[in-house]
Amino acid sequence: MSFLRSKDETKPWKGSYAPYDLIKELCIAVGVIALLAVLLTVLFSSPDDKPSTIAPADFATTAATELAGTSGTAEYGPPYNHSSGSVQHFLLLHPQRWLGVSHPIDTAEDYVVKPLETIPNDPALGSALAEYKAASATQKQEWSAAYAKPLEEYAVAVEEKKTPPSTVSVDQSTGTVTVKASGAGPVGTMMTSLQALAQSGGLEGGLVSSSQFFQTDYTKPLLFMADGGLLGERAEGQHLLGEQWGLMNETGSYPGQPWLWLYALWYQVEPIKSSPNADIQVLLIMGLLSLAFICIPFIPGINSLPRKIPIYKLIWKEHYRELPGAEGTTRPRGT
């Protein structure tokens, strides 16, 4: 690495030494930092907003899109499925495609059919499921779309603050959504049962459980909730959206992750801000900047800037003030 030192005239220190107790300094520092952390804890505590649950409010709409294959997750692409809705690339780089489907999710099966199959002793549901499973893919799609259509119209009307269509009624006290959808075949019965399952709190368990008793992977319920609107609404109120620099924020007025400010910055800058490939662009930029950060000592111009902007004179002002007499007074040792 000698080429890296070609202009480096730094010589080993031949000057004086002062007594120093490294262990004592560390112990004092730990004590001070611990006290500071306790003080900040007493003053500000830490945020702990309860997690959202799969709630009835927009549940029916989300479940309908999962069954119809039109939800964000259904159209996402790798690593969940072979769609392409959220697949990003940069020039010839397609890492998301290259790494493939590692966490397969079939939204209709995983979010609707399989949880319904866990409900015992319901003949109406049993025959509805049998009819659904026996149908062709085209038929399934038609039924799902017919059921989803009035819910989408309802959601649009609510968003635009217009009178909602009479085909959808919501019982605010129980959160039960009733959908009058013609041409939906067995889907109406299935979705009514799914709502009941969700209201009983059984859906989260149905989504998390697998062939193993113990489970710690919440990918499916989290993606289901992200497909709905509740998480986003709550996040907006807590300034957590991307355009609110949410990447570095957390709930409340807590500092969050301010060290991510540079990541968050790129999402505010055009053309990245409106690009469908914003994430890969930001990560590639940050990857390059991180590499440059590591290599600062070896980058011409960047590594000589400290000599040109003499902040070092402030840092070592004591030393420079005493420089003429600095040739060994205390305990010369060499390095």
Add this chain to the structure above:
Amino acid sequence: MSTGSGIPPIVSSKSWTVKVREKGVESLPPERLLPDGQPTYVASWIYVFGVASIASLVVIIGSGCILALKGPAWWHETGVGHFFNSIHLWSVELFFFAMVVHLWGKYWMAAWRGGRGRVWVTGAIVFLVAVPCALTGYVSQQNFDAQWISTQAKDAMNSVGVGSFFNLTNFGQMYSYHILLLPIAVVALVSLHVLLVRRNGVVPPIELEEKLKS
């Protein structure tokens, strides 16, 4: 092989242990590893932030160990648990604050001079590894922050293919990364960084051209 109590073992030049010991002592003799003196130029507030970073890391690990002893749900259920979670959070904030000031200070000191490039490199990597260490903590909280951050940040991970083996929505995996794998990496890198500092010594001041001329 020891021949008995108090009798030194036979030293073999082929012994790996002997080679490691000799190399270690040669690189870092005890008085350099744990010095009781510092060059007189080590006199500035900026030096506080290096040790403050390490002290914060000690508090992070201490509070994290207490949280780990009781499991990930404890801090949601008890006041004591929430107290230690808050200590953990604030020591992380202090850690990053101290580390950023330390890094800026070292940049303006051009602290890589005199063959100290590796000291800078290890320090910079500590910062970069600490970022996912904190992120995995945020997504392991089992509250709304964890739900939102994991479902949003997954898109960035997925876009570069990392999501296929580093799944932010998999609590079990993120918790393992947060309490074991990434802390081991941070502590190992910090240890290496400190050993390199001890080996090379604290970088001397940039020599003043006008002083040199006079």
